[in-house]
Amino acid sequence: MKRILILGAGTxxxxxxxxxxxxxxxxxxxxxxxxxxxxxxQPGFLFIPFGSYRPEDVIRTKREFxxxxxxxxxxxxATLDPESNKVTLADGTELGYEYLIIATGTHxxxxxxxxxxxxxxxxxxxxxxxxxGSVALRDALAKFExxxxxxxxxxxxxxxxxxPLEFALLAESHFTKLGTRDNIEIVYVTPLDAAFTQPVxxxxxxxxxxxxxxxLEPDFYLERIDAENKKLVSYDEREIDYDLLVTVPINMxxxxxxxxxxxxxxxxxxxxxxxxxxxxxDNIFAIGDAANLPTSKAGSVAHFAMDVFVxxxxxxxxxxxxxxxxxxxxxxxxxxxxxxxxxIDFNYETQxxxxxxxxxxxxxxxxxxxxxxNHWGKLAFKWMYWNMLxxxxxxxxxxxxxxxxxxxxxx
Amino acid sequence: MPVTTIxxxxxxxxxxxxxxxxxxxxxxxxxTLATNIGIPDLTxxxxxxxxxxxxxxxxQGETATLRRVSTIGGxxxxxxxxxxxxxxxxxxxxxxxxxxxxxxx
Ligand SMILES: Cc1cc2nc3c(=O)[nH]c(=O)nc-3n(C[C@H](O)[C@H](O)[C@H](O)COP(=O)(O)OP(=O)(O)OC[C@H]3O[C@@H](n4cnc5c(N)ncnc54)[C@H](O)[C@@H]3O)c2cc1C
Numbered sequence: 365m366k367r368i369l370i371l372g373a374g375t376x377x378x379x380x381x382x383x384x385x386x387x388x389x390x391x392x393x394x395x396x397x398x399x400x401x402x403x404x405x406q407p408g409f410l411f412i413p414f415g416s417y418r419p420e421d422v423i424r425t426k427r428e429f430x431x432x433x434x435x436x437x438x439x440x441x442a443t444l445d446p447e448s449n450k451v452t453l454a455d456g457t458e459l460g461y462e463y464l465i466i467a468t469g470t471h472x473x474x475x476x477x478x479x480x481x482x483x484x485x486x487x488x489x490x491x492x493x494x495x496x497g498s499v500a501l502r503d504a505l506a507k508f509e510x511x512x513x514x515x516x517x518x519x520x521x522x523x524x525x526x527x528p529l530e531f532a533l534l535a536e537s538h539f540t541k542l543g544t545r546d547n548i549e550i551v552y553v554t555p556l557d558a559a560f561t562q563p564v565x566x567x568x569x570x571x572x573x574x575x576x577x578x579x580l581e582p583d584f585y586l587e588r589i590d591a592e593n594k595k596l597v598s599y600d601e602r603e604i605d606y607d608l609l610v611t612v613p614i615n616m617x618x619x620x621x622x623x624x625x626x627x628x629x630x631x632x633x634x635x636x637x638x639x640x641x642x643x644x645x646d647n648i649f650a651i652g653d654a655a656n657l658p659t660s661k662a663g664s665v666a667h668f669a670m671d672v673f674v675x676x677x678x679x680x681x682x683x684x685x686x687x688x689x690x691x692x693x694x695x696x697x698x699x700x701x702x703x704x705x706x707x708i709d710f711n712y713e714t715q716x717x718x719x720x721x722x723x724x725x726x727x728x729x730x731x732x733x734x735x736x737x738n739h740w741g742k743l744a745f746k747w748m749y750w751n752m753l754x755x756x757x758x759x760x761x762x763x764x765x766x767x768x769x770x771x772x773x774x775x
Numbered sequence: 776m777p778v779t780t781i782x783x784x785x786x787x788x789x790x791x792x793x794x795x796x797x798x799x800x801x802x803x804x805x806x807t808l809a810t811n812i813g814i815p816d817l818t819x820x821x822x823x824x825x826x827x828x829x830x831x832x833x834x835q836g837e838t839a840t841l842r843r844v845s846t847i848g849g850x851x852x853x854x855x856x857x858x859x860x861x862x863x864x865x866x867x868x869x870x871x872x873x874x875x876x877x878x879x880x
């Protein structure tokens with residue numbers, strides 16, 4: 365039997381395993397590999413520091429989402445040799461394939477920033493992009509009653525690019541509820557020239573930071589962290605002091621991607637942006653955060669992309685042309701605190717605009733505007749993730765972005 | 776697309792003044808563009824960056840980020856801040872006659 369090998373059993377790899385098993389199971393041998401037995405619901409890492417999710421809310425096993433009939437292999441992927449169609453695990457196991465799907469995601473890499481990965485990590489320097497990080501931060505926030513909290517994004521691209529902003533807004537609401545807000549200064553430090561990348565959304569989010577008295581420090585390209593003296597230092601020698609630092613380490617793809625020569629400078633796989641086929645090999649695809657698509661790295665994107673990827677992949681292995689094209693559709697809830705959230709919906713061509721989603725004129729969700737119902741939408745996403753998304757069940761929203769319901773005049 | 780006149784030449788630029796036509800650029804124009812943003816002399820080090828940016832753009836179809844210039848082009852980020860002070864990503868692409876790097880999303 366011919367073999368399909370999926371690398372990574374996270375959001376994208378698990379969805380692909382379920383969908384491809386339905387289409388090709390029985391005629392193709394499908395194997396999925398991951399180094400970790402636990403499937404984390406990563407969007408939940410944002411809520412653990414504030415105590416609104418408990419650690420156990422974000423943990424399930426990976427195997428329970430992988431269908432019977434797909435081989436699950438536990439192990440760390442050490443090397444990929446695309447010339448001989450072979451993957452080698454750290455324990456020496458060799459796995460061959462006819463078609464390879466890389467879904468190993470992107471990961472916070474603190475060692476890329478001098479001064480970050482030192483003795484203060486987990487004490488005055490934190491992240492919330494890993495399970496351990498978000499739990500350590502919960503304990504630190506519980507003790508933080510006065511001083512300056514700096515929320516920092518080191519470099520784009522990161523997965524869930526709105527998450528650091530959400531963290532700053534949630535922290536503001538959290539301290540207000542606890543009555544400590546007046547003693548805490550919140551500063552948002554970013555290498556971008558505004559609060560966010562996309563102009564209309566950046567304006568909305570920037571003014572929201574202002575209203576909430578969160579200081580915005582744009583154009584700050586971090587060179588190093590002086591953890592001993594609690595300072596961020598930029599390449600042009602600006603310094604920002606902190607008492608508590610919450611940063612998003614540089615996100616990078618897997619080492620084996622780089623060593624196999626398939627990656628860009630962030631180790632994300634160079635692929636065709638519309639069909640996910642590697643630019644270098646006709647039998648290798650990359651899906652989810654592992655691919656270097658110019659759209660957000662998010663679970664919602666991986667989900668929309670699946671509707672394009674699966675039919676294309678099935679055609680491709682049969683020698684037929686790939687007919688579907690991905691438009692870069694992304695849809696992100698932005699938690700803003702006080703039990704409210706905003707929603708943004710965009711693609712490669714169209715930036716986030718105000719309007720209603722998914723039903724034009726009605727919603728129930730409001731685009732680029734805070735509402736309580738958006739907040740419930742974000743919380744409901746966890747249930748959808750565990751019960752529908754991973755299993756590859758259809759969710760009743762269109763996978764391509766729609767202009768209907770959006771206010772073009774805002775652009 | 777607005778058209779503007781720089782160094783007695785008509786060139787196409789976007790709303791922020793970045794060139795939109797790859798072919799309309801040459802080294803003389805680069806010197807003028809550099810002067811416009813307060814870089815009176817383009818040194819060999821500046822040219823190294825500009826040359827890398829233009830050849831990388833031809834291969835990739837988009838403007839390299841600071842990280843790409845440092846990891847692939849071999850020019851440390853620190854130097855980029857010295858050569859193109861304050862906003863190196865914008866300034867280097869402006870002088871090289873390219874669009875500013877798309878803020879990754
Ligand atoms: C704090 C936070 C908040 C977020 N919020 C949202 C949100 O609100 N909405 C949203 O849509 N998305 C959100 N995301 C993003 C979302 O979680 C990711 O985009 C999504 O999980 C990507 O799926 P993936 O399969 O590409 O990668 P992952 O789910 O990260 O899976 C990659 C897998 O590859 C495995 N792997 C990697 N390297 C190796 C190796 N060498 N050997 C073996 N296995 C390996 C890993 O163990 C992992 O299981 C958030 C992310 C974070 C961190």
